[in-house]
Amino acid sequence: MNFKEQLIHYPILSTVVNAAEELGAEVYIIGGFVRDLILKRPSKDIDIVSVGSGIALAEQVAGQLGPDVQVSIFKNFGTAQIRQGDLEIEFVGARKESYRPDSRKPAVEDGTLQEDQNRRDFTINALGISLNKHSFGDLADPFNGLKDIRKRILRTPLEPGITFSDDPLRMMRAIRFASQLNFDIEPDTFDAIMAMKDRISIVSMERVSDELNKIILSQTPSYGFKLLYQSGLLAIIFPELVELQGVENIDGRGHKDNFYHTLQVLDNVSQHTDDLWLRWAAILHDIAKPATKKFDKKVGWSFHNHEEVGARMVPVIFRRMKQPLNEKMRFVKKLVRLHLRPIVLSKEDITDSAMRRLLVEAGEDIEDLMKLCRADITSKNPEKVKRYIHNFNIVEQKLKDLEERDKLRNFQPVITGEMIMETFGLKPTREVGIIKELVREAILEGIIPNELDAAHAFMVKEGQKMGLLVQ
Incomplete structure (x- = not known):
């Protein structure tokens, strides 16, 4: 298979071909750019592998592009980077890797293209496209990655236990790619994730959270979270969320499964916003329900004050998961604390006083709060949902009318x-x-x-x- 026609849309690649010819180097595009080219997904990152020095190739390319082109060199990693418009091109020498059992940092040596492809995480990311004049655009696909893309399957190039033991972060990446691309994880590969899940503990929480945030930002994030849950990874990296799972019954009365409810709210919010922190608010809005759960023979199950307890849990979870402890965290904390207020108002006679207080407390975040609350209206009974949505629409309109009249956003009394x-x-x-x-x-x-x-x-x-x- 040849991609010559697709590559002509990226003029810088012609310069790479000429530079490689001058150096006598064997050069390929490899990884995510090739995968996305086949999937017709936009990509701004191009990884170029040279069988030889990636830094020397980058400097040769920059020299041909002109004096205004800057090369960022990272000698410790043996890589270099050039930016061209909105494209980011990274150059690296082909290499092979070996790992110690107690570390995910590999020992790196120069290698062949085949050895470089062997070390890739998944077959769909091990595809290469030639940038050599004699074979320009030809596909290098030693692991049938193209077939896996067409079947929408994630599979490791080597035996999956070796791949995940070497670099346990690849387990998170498998689920992230499945969630982003809507791919299935091949059964042996998923079995290996379940078997190797405990090795995620040697990976820094910063790296784990980076992958988790990408799962949260996928189109249907619940898919990724269900895979995390089924694999056992979620219990290790986010135990508070797993505690929401399950239904307890007493005297024939049970509460909803708050884990799957949370995932539904997350999906609902994700249909209307790409805001990572609003999605985090959806994930954490009921996080304190296990801690506040009580059963009363007269009223059944209750989760009294779970919004306040949950708000206090937000900084603790963010700190442990290496999420930012700044205004992003405060935004999530505020929405968790206030998430019941509009819904409660929709069930009661609405007073202007209650509306004013909500507007004052929510401030500039009132629209995001209303998105979260609307997403929180879930039930298996469509008539109940319809009734709640109707009442909620009334609350939303009254809030708009009151805000227009009283200008309460960022409210400060005139008397100091x-x-x-x-x-x-x-x-x-x-x-x-x-x-x-x-x-x-x-x-x-x-x-x-x-x-x-x-x-x-x-x-x-x-x-x-x-x-x-x-x-």
């Missing part, structure tokens, strides 16, 4: 602590805080508008009730 101290001649004291809170509550309850004249008059009146004198 400094104004209270100046009005009553006070120093920073408890009374200042009490008056400030009274003004805030009056605005949220709709007793006064958030306007200076009305709020100032209310402040004076409340201060005088406390025996304070206007200065």
Whole structure:
């Protein structure tokens, strides 16, 4: 099979061909770019393998492209990189690898193209395309990767136990590719993942979480999570999520399986957003249900306060899983804490006061909160879902109307602590805080508008009730 026609859309490859000819090097594109070319998926990363020095080839290519082209050289890894527009081209020498049992860092030696393909994780990533003049565009496919792509199967080039023992991160990558590409994992390969799952513990959590985030960002992330669960990997890397699985029955009454409910909410959210952190909020919204689960003979199962307990769990989970402990984490924590509020409002008579409080607490994240809450409406009873969605639509419209009228997003009362101290001649004291809170509550309850004249008059009146004198 030849890909000459497809490669002409990438002019830089002609320069690589000429540079390789000048160096007398044997050169191939290999890996994900070839796979995506066959699958007709966009790809901006091109990995080029030279049987010889990848750095020398990169420098030769840069020399032909002109003085403005910069080469980034990574001598420790024997690689070099050139950027051309939105393309990122990485050059490396063909190599073979060997591993120690206690490490995923290989001993690397120069190798042949065949040895380089042997070390690849999956047959679909071991495909090569020739960039040599005499065979330009020819496919090098020693492991029938093209056939596996057509059958939509993930399989390792070598015996899977060896592949995963050598580099256990490949187990996560197998599930990530299955989730991203909607491929099946070949049975012997999946059996090896189950057998080797404990070796994931030698991989840094940063690397594991990077693969997990890519699974979360796939089109239907539940598929990846189900594979993680079935393989046993999920219990090792994310035990809190596994604890959601299962249904307990007492006196003939059971609760829903919160693991599969969570995956449904994640898929629902993913239909409407590519935001990784909103998807994380979907994953963690019910994470505290096992810790808060109780059974009462009168009311059945309850998970009281699981949103508050869950919000406190978010930083703990993010810290352990090496996720960012910045505004991204705070966003997820906020949505976990607030995720029940709009749904509760949809079941009750809605007061403007309750709406105002929700708008104030959610602030700029109100739209994302509503996406999460809408995704959280799941049931096997379609009439129940229809009723909830109808009520939820009413809540959403009322929130929009109230926001347009009262402009409560990023709400701050017009009366500040400094104004209270100046009005009553006070120093920073408890009374200042009490008056400030009274003004805030009056605005949220709709007793006064958030306007200076009305709020100032209310402040004076409340201060005088406390025996304070206007200065």
